[in-house]
Amino acid sequence: MKFITYDFKEKESIGIVRGDKIVPIEDIATYMSLENPKNMVELIEQYSEDMLDKVENIVKNKEDFKLLPLDNVKIKAPIPYPKRNVLCLGKNYVEHAREIKITRIAGTGIPEEPIYFTKMVAPAIGNEDEIKFSYEVTKQVDYEVELAIIIGKDGINIKKEDAEEHIFGYTIVNDVSARDLQGKHKQWFKGKSLDTFCPMGPYIVHKKDIPFPVELNIKCSINGELRQNSNTKNLIFDIPYIISDLSKGMTLKSGDIICTGTPSGVGLGFEPIKVLKNGDTIECSIEKIGKLVNKVKVI
Structure with a gap:
């Protein structure tokens, strides 16, 4: 199943994608006499795996839902x-670890332990939204396509063999980064957290549709030029390791989003570096999930 957050007639709603149309969760909840979640995080928290199996069966087989064409809605980040x-x-x-040159934080060696940081998001932007920034703030904005894990069940001290039980699904995140701010501040938080610097979507794909181990082609193009091209099987620290390690002494909660890192080919890796410019189109794609497309607007 593909889960979507969308605007229709100035109202934000959530639904499930069926072909080129949407089945609103509100209609499914009414039909099944379920509580109607107001947003994606509430859906993740309220609907059990067994319930989702029933939802999937109904979405596939019931023909008289009022379906919304995808072309008639504004697709938002699945968790704005x-x-x-x-x-x-x-x-x-x-x-990617080898290509990094100027962040002046952790060198260019291969990490022996995961490097964690957080990204403040309020809100995440969606497909076809604009990435906006001012040259008065940053002159070195970069792209990073990443597979993101959506946590589906709270857990602490999770064993690697139990990691999949705690996953709801997966989406695409473009971890947009201000490289000059990363270097200046000698940490990554501010340079990763500017407004509009977290495009996400277009959907969350449920884990049942992406078998373990997760081995998906992952790509990013700028104005049609392929820059990043790899597969998630090349992660240094794989998904079970990440979930287990992060959860040591720290509870992961339903709706948490974990970005798993970006492959080589970022603008920072070129000589001279290839920064994003006004009007650039960024297309991030991951096999079985879809495409996340955004344009750059310098303000």
Whole structure:
């Protein structure tokens, strides 16, 4: 199943994608006499795995729902306002770790332990929204396509073999980064957290549709030029490791978002570096999830 957050007639709603149309969750909840979640995090918290199996069966087989064409709605980030900061990994692909030159934080070696940071998001922007920034704030804005894990069940001290039980699904995040601010501040938080610096979507794909181990092609193009091209099987620290390690002494909560790192090919890796410019189109894609497209607007 693909879960979507969307605006229709100036109202934000959530639904399930069926082909090129949407089945509103409100209609499903009414039909099944379920509580109607107001947003994606509430859906994740309220609907059990067994309940989701029943929802999927009904969405596939019931023909008289009032379906909304995708073309008639504004697709938003699946979780526009995360309950907590987005959790992120730095330098989690070997070639990306080697290409980093100027952040002046952790060198260019291959990490022996995960590098964690968080990204403040309020809100995450969606497909076809604009990434906006001012040259008065930053002159070195970069792109980073990443597979993001959406946590589905609270847990602490999770064993690696139990990691999948705590996953709801997966989406795409573009971890937009101000490289000059990263270098200046000698940490990554501010340079990763500017407004509009977290495009997300277009959907959350339920974990049942993406078998373990997660091995998905991951790509990013700028104005049609392929820059990043890898597979999530190349993660240095894989998904079970990440979930287990992050949860040691720290509770992961339903709706948490974990970005697993970006492959090589970011603008920072070129000589000279290739920064984003006004009018650039960024297309992030991950196999089985879809495409996340955003344009750059310098304000």
